[in-house]
Amino acid sequence: MPIDGVVPVSESAMESDLMTEQALRVCVQGRRFALAGGDTLHAVGALDFSLPANSFTCIVGPSGCGKTTTLRMILGLDKQYDGSIHLPGNGPIAAVFQEPRLLPWRTVEQNIRLVLPESRQNDSLDELLVNLGLEDLRGFYPNQLSLGLARRVALARAFVLRPQLLVLDEPFVSLDEPTAVRLRTLLLDLWQLRPTTILMVTHNAEEAASLADRILVFSKRPAQILRSIDIDTPRQQRDRPVIDSIVSRLGD
């Protein structure tokens, strides 16, 4: 079942999706928040972009420009926008929110298992937990975790689902650099293992440059796409100079 408010795709749209292999099509006129006193705040401007299936897209943009709001619209959490967002297919969607958002009254393992369907409840989590450095924390409650650990649990929750669309809002902050590097590699591994469309917000330009197929640069509020940069260099070949050159293309 598609999430409420996301317009299901018509037959013919489906066909054309197959042709262009679109996994997500966003075409909104904007999002304004009503403020007390009758004012409105224009958070997101007109956005028109689509993600090819199994692509890896990063969004960068100034703090408070409307990135999270955009993700919320895509996830079906915010429906008060004009325009349409098409999510073809109905495979699972996973999201890592900007804060970990674990259920405090469930243990690490329970938080992860909760998102699994009945049929997968017996799956072993061992490998995933080891990869994320959480193997000793299965029985911990979220309030016993450091923020970095909690973020990793949130990542585990998203990864375990093997989603068709994975939405990440700054997933690798609050982590030391070695851990962050390990997790980025893990993300790429998972992504290569099974077809997943990834949409990730980050403030770390180098991170975006080393991971993405495409980078969308958002303007300051109301968010609009300033630039869309396609990166053709294969990831293995993105060394320091390549990354620096991509980063420099974002900034100007």
Added chain:
Amino acid sequence: MPIDGVVPVSESAMESDLMTEQALRVCVQGRRFALAGGDTLHAVGALDFSLPANSFTCIVGPSGCGKTTTLRMILGLDKQYDGSIHLPGNGPIAAVFQEPRLLPWRTVEQNIRLVLPESRQNDSLDELLVNLGLEDLRGFYPNQLSLGLARRVALARAFVLRPQLLVLDEPFVSLDEPTAVRLRTLLLDLWQLRPTTILMVTHNAEEAASLADRILVFSKRPAQILRSIDIDTPRQQRDRPVIDSIVSRLGD
């Protein structure tokens, strides 16, 4: 009034503080958390360090190693440790937690004003808010802010108090790089304007290298001081190579 549980400094200690100009002395044997089933988790090992008055110290260390726990002990929020922590003087202390921790039922301005004593309630917040890019958000509630904006409010709350000791737990994440740079500069400006002792946790080695007088490198859990690196190069002269060299000294 000193915070409960923080042993007040004796007269003679006070004198010696004056001599060495210590603003904080930490000497703990460790902190263990009791887990369900009778196990314990050894979060912080033996720590012995002190901060000179008006110094700027950074702590770096792997995720989950015990940094936040250490800060909590210093702030008097966690008293279940063996050892002692001396906080000479009783000027105000301010902290920026790892999450913004704003009171959701108070507006941005109220959240900031709340920490001010009665005598300063009429102070203007204009300059501070402008510096932090919050000038239009005075009347916003925290759930109307993006995470980066909320972090800035948390910074404003700490800065406005003009504290004697300022404790920061990863204050500049979730911010785009230009904003982060601006805020770092602001922090240094405030620090130079009035004497403040700063203790800051960060995962960003470059940030630490460009800001601190001293960097404490924590081991993985249980946290212990692996290295203590004093940086003598004045901040203005810390260019790329200097910073890189400091960073390389942290990592090995």
Added chain:
Amino acid sequence: ADSTVRVGVLKYGTVNWELKTMQHHGLDKANGFELEIVPFAGGDATRIALLGGDVDIIVSDWLWVSRQRAEERDMTFVPYSSSVGAIMVPGESPMQSLADLKGQKIGVAGGPLDKSWLLLQGMAKQEYGFDLAAENEIVFGAPPLLAEKVRDGELDAVLNYWHYCARLEADGFRRLVSAEQAANALGSSGPVSAIGYVFTDSWAENNPAAAFVKASRAAKQIMLESDDEWQRLADNGDIKDGPAALTVLRDRFREGIPARAQADEVKDAGIIYGVLSELGGKKLVGNSPDMSEGTYWNGMPQ
């Protein structure tokens, strides 16, 4: 000297009618005191008020008074009315006597220790040799609720207080047997006042108790003789019943006005007390096997 006498009564109860008559005809002033009616919504409330010293006089039954005396409270009693409850059945009911009450659903107001209920049980045992409580389905409950329930047919019969009985009578019910009949069957020689004015001896010593009793008798006399007085009470809103019920209430009230000499009453009360202490046991009468000395007030100048 004019002194105030505070009487705690049920606001729409029969005692209130008498006191209103007393006031209307200035019988209080004429007897040298000033009557203050303190209305309450329940009998319990009046007893609490007397125990707490917030009123001087209430109306209650002599058994209660005797029990209070046994527990060293100097309550005492002046007969007010001998009207008592009765078992009421619908007019068309085939039941004719207590003996027919078997296998029925009977409502009983006042609970298992109610005097009338105990007496009727005693009578059933003595006269017909059966256990009224065991051979019927007994439902205890609030008097107005039980009256309503017998009206709508859920109960076959009801034992209720006399004014509820009077109202049922006006609705076409009839008395199967009354508690007075039961008392007579068990050895009483005539009607015994079940309820009376209750006050403490110590109050009576320093206050116009006798004057109050005189005024009460004078008021009763008016109510006995004058139908207009009843109409006046109804017009005034003190009696809230319709004309049919008013007539029955009036007649039953008049029947209940104590007429016997106090000595006879005391004697019969003693007999009934004995019967009750057998039927109700310690629970009902407390530790004293006989009616407490001085339960009936004897401070009235003869």
Added chain:
Amino acid sequence: MKGGRLQSLGQLVLSLGLFLLVWQLAAQAVDDRTLPTPMAVWQSMVVEWRAGDLFFHLGATLLRVLAAFLVAMTIGSAIGIWLGMQPLADRLVDPWLILLLNIPALVIIVLSYIWFGLNEAAAIGAVALNKIPNVVVTLREGARSLNPEYAEVAVVYRFGFWKRLRHVVLPQLQPFFAAATRSGIALIWKIVLIVELLGRSNGVGFQIHLYFQLFDVATILAYTLAFVGVMLLVEYLLLQPLDKHANRWRGARV
């Protein structure tokens, strides 16, 4: 804003209208004096109003409800918050609380009338005593579930007692206050009815019992609905605006 208010007034009228309709139909179907029609109840209300009784008794009851409510909420919430934050005190006081919670209203009322006399103070005290443990229990749960993160902010920034209470603790307790208030007024009113039955000479409880003895359901309902009417006014003119004010931060997120 204004449209919203009109709309909610419309919903109120709709809801009450529906209620009257259901009642009217039920009364017609049953056709018995135990279920009088809305009209009959209205007439009883007018009769009692004309006689001056409605206003007099309702006023007396409302004053008692108000006084007992204030006493019970103040004392109860202070104790409840205290117990919720001090586990040791809680463990010591808890048995007493359960005891007080489960003493029948009748017993408390009778004993307090006997010990303190049939006066207004005893009446109100008895009602408050009946309600206090409920407030304690509710606010205690609230205090137990306070978020420690905000308390830590208060510690670090050295909030004084009152500042902490006002800005950190009470806002988190708002839902518990709202629950205790609504079910509290209702409970207090119900106990006031018993108090008036057992020892007062006025008030709605006094009247309801008198009419119960006469089995005059219409007048009983007239008094009941008069009180309910007042409560509806309190709800719409006082509690809901207060709720809205306290929760404006939640609503800000649209």
Added chain:
Amino acid sequence: MKGGRLQSLGQLVLSLGLFLLVWQLAAQAVDDRTLPTPMAVWQSMVVEWRAGDLFFHLGATLLRVLAAFLVAMTIGSAIGIWLGMQPLADRLVDPWLILLLNIPALVIIVLSYIWFGLNEAAAIGAVALNKIPNVVVTLREGARSLNPEYAEVAVVYRFGFWKRLRHVVLPQLQPFFAAATRSGIALIWKIVLIVELLGRSNGVGFQIHLYFQLFDVATILAYTLAFVGVMLLVEYLLLQPLDKHANRWRGARV
């Protein structure tokens, strides 16, 4: 763990001992049978126990309390959660709720006896009907204060109704359930007393009223304390362990 349990048993004994002491001293000071000593009450309890009355009537009352409690909690919390999450339904139902909340127990009980007969079902239904609006009001506040962040997790990960209820909603409502339960049992028991007084032929309420007519405070207190004793057992053997289990995640942070 074990030490903790022994300790809390010790605190319970201390607390109850203190209570008995205060009571004994007060009774000696007053020296009146309206405040009997603990010993006198104990003797009354023994008498009633020996006669078989205590067990019989207490059992009858407890069954009624249990039945009414289960009915009221189930229906009340379902409605409360629903209203808390559906503002429109809430605005429409709210006036009815205030009405029901403020109808005196007496009126509900009498009407339900009249309409449904003097039977057990009517009694229990009347009690439940008295309690339901209180549960609704409490749980509604709980549902209103649910954290939307967790609901969003449930939406994104497409939790079904039951999964969402069990893992997301109910844990957040736990304090409200705890409050509704504790003050709920107490309220229900108090209403059961009235129900028994008005139209049942057994139960503690029936007995208390009987002894009230005889003004036998010792026996009234004996019955009251027998019920309180049962409630203490329920609190310590059932509610507190449940609370502890539900809140273990809070306690995990030491």
